[in-house]
Amino acid sequence: MKQHLITDIKTNKNILGCYFMTVQNLGKFAKQIYLKGRNEMEKTGNPIMKAHSSEVEPEMFRVLTPDGEIIETIDGKIDKSLMLKMYESMLLLRTFDRKSINLQRQGRIGTYAPFEGQEASQAGSALALAAGDWMFPTYRDHGAAIIHGQELYRVFLYWMAHFDGSICPEGKRLLPPSVPIATQMLHAVGTAWASKIKGEKNVSIAYFGDGATSEGDFHEALNFAGVYKTPTIFFCQNNGYAISVPFEKQSASKTISQRAAAYDIHGVRVDGNDIFAVWMTVKEAVERALKGEGPTLIEAITFRYGAHTTADNPNIYRDQDEISTFWRENRDPITRLRKYLNKEGHWNEEQEELVLKQFNELIDAHLKKAEGYPKSDPLEMFNHVYAEESWHLKEQKQELNQFLKKGGKK
């Protein structure tokens, strides 16, 4: 199945994207998944449909089923130590995310964008990257950023609205969360293009959501990447909603991966809650990119259990309980890997407890660091507007400084 999904469309001239097959054409495993998907949906009044707006869920690449079974060859690709790393990464992210929501409720951080439910997409993709790869996250992808090397206290600082929350560790190629939707996709084209020119063996990955696919920049980025065959990975987390707007209102197209065909680039639809499948897909995209075969558009099907941000109330626009419960019970990325690891004897309750304890301590330590971090000085707002301060900013800084010295109130 995987080979099919990741086949270069150019060798399949009469089918624009073979990941977009009907059930008749599916291989054995794919058929199983497909039927499983239908069963799941029928059981619960079709909540995936609600989240992802298809009468029949279009095909996607899956390796690890929600029951913790492996239906693809992973030998030589994912070994035990990587599995444990994947599992622990997701656990860390979930712990961090829940903590952050609590901190927001306590007023210790500002409005926060949670990602619980999307851990496999974020951790799986980030783990498939090399240290020197360029990463362009959105406001919801601090999970991926953390796995790529961002420090936890910096993430807290970001949500505390501290200037220094947008800095990444020295030498890392990790840009601050992009706020204007879809814009960062072009930056990932540009950095990848530069890597190619310089002969540097690095890819650039841009994260974005299903909503982002409606923006013109999505189109321009995919098109440029196709023309210059840049080593760019376009990683879409299709969580079914852009704030309150379901994907069916976003586009008449059933999938996002099918858009790859519009640019004659490579496209894959993958179960975004299956960290094995995500990792393998991104890994393969990285390899293709480094071999000079150009960009890949990846659509990872996932769901965020919580609100768009802590300022949002999802009950207004969706049956939050039913749909979240369905996903938690049937599609959770962590549960499914835990089931598998348990079965294989790679993981047990004690390990889980121990690791969770360590993560909680780690997160607390970072929180402490963030809360103890010197506050942003108001005068800092004049720094880094330009590399060299211009006369007008010198004067305005001086003006504010004098005002503050005289005890002027903000």
Next chain:
Amino acid sequence: MKQHLITDIKTNKNILGCYFMTVQNLGKFAKQIYLKGRNEMEKTGNPIMKAHSSEVEPEMFRVLTPDGEIIETIDGKIDKSLMLKMYESMLLLRTFDRKSINLQRQGRIGTYAPFEGQEASQAGSALALAAGDWMFPTYRDHGAAIIHGQELYRVFLYWMAHFDGSICPEGKRLLPPSVPIATQMLHAVGTAWASKIKGEKNVSIAYFGDGATSEGDFHEALNFAGVYKTPTIFFCQNNGYAISVPFEKQSASKTISQRAAAYDIHGVRVDGNDIFAVWMTVKEAVERALKGEGPTLIEAITFRYGAHTTADNPNIYRDQDEISTFWRENRDPITRLRKYLNKEGHWNEEQEELVLKQFNELIDAHLKKAEGYPKSDPLEMFNHVYAEESWHLKEQKQELNQFLKKGGKK
């Protein structure tokens, strides 16, 4: 063949766009065209390839071959009187276009964008519209505008940089040429959407070039039209070049029509130099639109023989002679229809001469009207900025008026 090309993709779930078939899958007529295309190319060192950047020319819908033979059923659709109208329309446009280039050389009009070679696309599409349909042309589509009812003297006025050159006949729904590339596509979505809301049986057609397909607005327009199923026709004249940039530098995609699949809307690739094929394709798109079946993206393969504008020198960026000669000799839209009409006994030399004489007289009369038209008054620049003139414009108008009265020079 036609049925194939215009089949709704939704009934063909495993093939995203069946107009994008390989030769193996083609029907009898299509195969003929395909082989003919290859022969043409081989004869001439493959200039279509140069113009349209494909190793093998992708399939397209054709009715009337360059030799003047009909390979599709046109009965009940295109009758003799329509054929003659088509022929005369193209003749009028070519005569107008050549005249305009001469007028530019004589300094009687400003920089001009010629369309010779694209007459079948422009006339064929415009003739398939109803009088009340909305048209959004670009700077190169005054051919289509004329057929839709724009008066020749207005077109002259436009290229003479007269304010009144952007006005269309009372009651017509014909917008001025859009200068910023691809932007007008969204207007055609909006007007069509309004028609749908109001229950008015009209379509909106947007003209654009191959270069326009790279802009974000192209994507947003197709996506919006797909979501709201607006009765919009996106009519792309793929003339192979955006000024100097060949389509192969514009995108890695081989065709433009394949992009329809990205939005699950209807897409067709048609021989843009075959007025029967263009007319039938647009007519069918109109019918689909009015039946509520939504938008159609049409890629009409064509070529402009001349320069991008009279300010451009194509010799710098393409083998202008070879490529134009090839298209003129092998693909000309007028020649091929004339061949057919001659064969059928519908048209002869005398008729041609007579009509050409009439057209020349008509054009001269309109030119005279345009040249005799009262010049734009400088003070007019203050009109129509707003429906009601605001204080600052009143004053500025007054200021300029006084300046001019005192004999102030511009």
Next chain:
Amino acid sequence: MMGKNLTMLQAITEALDQMLGNDDRVMILGEDIGVNGGVFRSTEGLYEKYGNDRVVDTPLAESGIIGSAIGLALNGMLPIVEIQFLAFIYPGFEQLVSHAARMRYRTRGQFGVPLVIRTPYGAGIRGPELHSESVETFFAHTPGLKVVAPSNPYDAKGLLISALEDPDPVIFWNRLNCIGLLRKKFPTKCTEYQSVKQKWSRRKRSDHFCMGAMLREALNATKKIEAEKGWKCEVVDLRTLYPLDRDTIVQSIKKTGRALIVHEAHKTAGLGAEIISIINDEALIYLKAPIKRVTGFDVPVPPFTIEDHYLPTVDRVKQGIVETISF
């Protein structure tokens, strides 16, 4: 109907409701404005009441929204577009500047674009970057557009209705922290409205100019100055940012010979500069002191922990008044 107390937000929703109810041609388009009732809840209940053909959740694409709204307007509809935050208008900037603002001009009055673009602006919601912009200059430098920025519910309702009645594109700004988010009620009766066409922006009160939400800072500062020093100031609330209400500006300056301008936009090339220039043109000889600008600094709006230092605060306005009067 008299005596109703409405927040800015309620006034806006009421106006929208009224307009949708009165005229079938009115449509609202935007992101999350339907089922969700808008991220600021300013369209709450309207989707339920008027349906998804009148109150439309669009795809996430601002050029798409503004561009198709232009088309809707060309063909007889009266679209009201909500852009979620002012900075997110940028992807649609070309549609606005190159088309909405020019269609009437280009067609010599044949086709107008009666379009209202409603967008919250300014700092105050304590979100991430680009949620706090105040770039009125971009629009005030674009002939063909009108820009209004009400400071209170009464004006908001009136200006919004007037904007819709206007045959040309009008950008309607809600200052974020006036919108009801901070739950401050304005004790203003708000059952009728004043036509902007008649009186594009007057609302004088008591030598400085300010706009939109800056009115609050200005009024607070002048109250304090009056209490502390006994100086009386006149405050001019410029409800219309483009075209500016020159007569009111000039009248005021002629009375006092001094002025302070308060706006939260960046100083350089901010609208304050145009106001100073108008005074220079019309009333230079009346000036007793340079006109001071208390504005946002020429830096991107900083993160919200120090955002208030970026903004013109009551204290900075007070200092400005003292400097202007003591000159």
Next chain:
Amino acid sequence: MMGKNLTMLQAITEALDQMLGNDDRVMILGEDIGVNGGVFRSTEGLYEKYGNDRVVDTPLAESGIIGSAIGLALNGMLPIVEIQFLAFIYPGFEQLVSHAARMRYRTRGQFGVPLVIRTPYGAGIRGPELHSESVETFFAHTPGLKVVAPSNPYDAKGLLISALEDPDPVIFWNRLNCIGLLRKKFPTKCTEYQSVKQKWSRRKRSDHFCMGAMLREALNATKKIEAEKGWKCEVVDLRTLYPLDRDTIVQSIKKTGRALIVHEAHKTAGLGAEIISIINDEALIYLKAPIKRVTGFDVPVPPFTIEDHYLPTVDRVKQGIVETISF
């Protein structure tokens, strides 16, 4: 090398050539700038000399061009982007304003965007609408950007090289009718350049301010005034539009107490307003007359048959000088 006479256009091509030759990181990106040598021929011969990896014909998508150039700059390249005409920068406005201008600020100096955007501006080529814009205000109101507008070949070459050496995004404007299109040669030696970093815009000559191509109108008008009335004027050529060269402006006004500002952009919220405001701040008491603005009107630039009536002409500038001096 001394004594070479170059047109504006030749000076630009020479600078580009020199930069491509000196530094492998330099790339030029834009529409029709490769094989075609640019619609104004300013990149003529460079594609042949440096190949299509260094001189890149891009797809027709300005957001794509500016956005990917930002990425190139983040990763060590030095992209020079050509936007075919100023109005066509609008589709890329978000990339410019929300990203290029803010990346250094956002990352606290970690990632800068050393990007040059070169675009012709202003009227004069007699093309269709939107080929004549002069909207410097949009960029001069955007902290993080720098804007330069040379009036002659010498400055053009110097400013272009300085722009590329600048670690921040610089918008470099060619006035269209200075670019060599009208085949006017400037008899200026042009073998070295002055760093913008040292002297962001000075070039005074002989009480009014103007920029870019308006220098010609200004100089012609002052020459005539001198001949007719014997009045001597100083002309300040503001090569740098953002940040503005305040000291030069203030010095000049202190000498004479009068000023006339000439720009072709719309009057309202044009850069002239900021210059008046700077004078108001720093030199109000020196003023002997209101500062006049001779500018483009607040209307879309009209079709080229009457475009010259929109523009500040020598006659309008002369009238402005007379009014200012007779006040």
